Amino acid sequence: MKHGLWNVIITVAAVVVAGTAWADEPDWETMPYTTHAAYQAVDADGFGTFPTTDPIKMRGVIINKPEEMLDGTPSAPAFLGGQWQIYVQTGDEGDFGGTACWMGQLYGNLPxxxxxxxxxxxEWLAELDRLNHDPASGHEFRPGDLVELRARAPGLHYAGKSNINEQHSKNPTLDFDVLLLEADYGLPTPxxxxxxxxxxxxxxxxxxxxxATGCEHYQSTLVxxxxxTFIDTADxxxxADLELTDGLLTFPVRLGLGAGFTDYGPPSGAFDIIAILDQEDDNDADGYKHGYRLWVLNYTGNDCxxxxxxxxxGDANCDGQVSWRDIDPFVAALGGQTQYEDQFPCCLWLNADINEDGDVTWRDIDPFVEVLCSDYE
Ligand SMILES: [Ca+2]
Ligand SMILES: [Ca+2]
Ligand SMILES: [Ca+2]
Ligand SMILES: [Ca+2]
Incomplete structure (x- = not known):
């Protein structure tokens, strides 16, 4: 983990003012939400331009389990000991993208x-317990929860992203909070x-x-x-840091900490991948225009x-979209779960249960046609 001079200057400046500037708790109720698009804005070289000086409030859907991303074990062998990170993706109209919220245990190891x-x-375990639960209800957060972020520090630019964090201080006036807005709100469709x-x-x-386009547009979202196919699965x-290809272009893939990467070998051939598009550009010499990667956090061993x-x-062929290609697989799903799963071993039979009554029957036909047609509007 490397920190550019810019981050150092911001950190030092922020820590110096922190003791006095925010002695009073911000008025969270009346504070407007900062959009992810605004918080992640960059200049021509990819450096973050949003001033990380005053408290902000954001909202979005949690899209990962922190323990599948970074090792939160107290005194973990990493340079900063235990680490914790969740990505929160916007679902708000007019906004796009997402934001990472990060915590490290041993800030004092930074020079x-x-x-x-x-x-x-x-203290670290207490912090994780605080961040993994809604303070009002005690609800344990999970992917798909809609949450509000209240960030006092509020964060730092790091390697191409503007993160929510404590600016490497354990002073509680620099804490960020995660509050539940709606449990199981639903993951955004990748x-x-x-x-x-x-x-x-x-x-x-x-x-x-x-x-508006390219890697930046999808940064910190599910894609x-x-x-x-993987180019080389030796690691x-x-x-592991791997690379995939479509036969022409390539893209880096970071494997998370999910047990599936130990329990199963790599997929044997071509596959589809659902991952967080991340950026961590460890060379700031020419700005932060590189270092994008797909962070895939677990694997169920289904080989596809x-x-x-x-x-x-409506996605009866499991290609991630609803289209005419789903018509034949939908008809197959009407023939029953066993027959369908023989034919589409990597698919979810209940994707064809359009009226969500727990079964796939003739009653799903009209709703399927509706979903199919609405896709073409
Ligand atoms: Ca970026
Ligand atoms: Ca803290
Ligand atoms: Ca489909
Ligand atoms: Ca049904």
Whole structure:
């Protein structure tokens, strides 16, 4: 983990003012939401432009389990000890993208942070317990929950993203909070992309500083690529850095900590992948225009979709979209679960249960036609 000079300057400045500037708790109720698009804005070189100086409030859907992303074990062997990270993706109209919320245990290991800013193991576990539960109800957060972020520090630009964090201080006035807005609100449907959305013809990352297109547009969101293969799976296992290809272009893949990467070998051939499009550009010499990767957090060993088939009503062939290609598979699903699963071993039979009564019957036919037609509006 490397921090550019810019981050150091911001960190030091923020820590210096923190003790006095925010002695009073912000008025969260009246504070407007900061959009993810605003918070993640960058300049022509990819440096974050949103000022990380005052408290902000954001909202979105949690899209990962923190324990599948970073090792939160107290005093874990990483440079910063235990780490915790969730990505929160917007579902708001007029907004796009997502934001990572990050915590580290041993901030004091950073050369510019005093050693007393590291959490003891006990303090660290208390912080994780606080962040993994809604303070009002005690609800344990999980992917698909709609949450509000209240960030006092509020965060830092790091390697191409503007993160929510404590600016490497354990002073509670720099805490961020996660509050439940709606449990099981639902995961956003992963955006179905091809590699040509992310790479140019020379296999270079597409960096658009307006963030309207290219990797920036999808940063910190769930995306899906179909029919790709790993170039080399020799390193397969938790935390491996691999590369996939569609036959023409390539893209880095980071494997998470999910047990599936230990329990199962790599897929034997072509597969579809559902992952968080992340950026961590460890070389800021020419800005932050590189370092994009797909972070896939677990694998169920089904040999065709990483990490697993995604529920999407009407998507009877499991390609991540509802189209005319689903008509024949939908008819097959009407023939019963066993017959359908023989034919589509990687699919969810209940994707054809359009009226959501737990069965696939003639009653789903009209609703299926409706879903199919609405897709063409
Ligand atoms: Ca970026
Ligand atoms: Ca704290
Ligand atoms: Ca489909
Ligand atoms: Ca049904």
């Amino acid at each position: 510019w942070v005093p050693p007393d800013q590291s959490y003891t193991d006990e 955006m179905l992309l091809s590699l040509s959305h992310l790479k140019d013809v020379n296999d270079e990352f597409i960096f658009d500083p307006t963030r 899906r690529l179909n029919n790709v 397969w296992g938790p935390e 979709i990483l990490p697993e088939p995604f529920p999407l009503l």
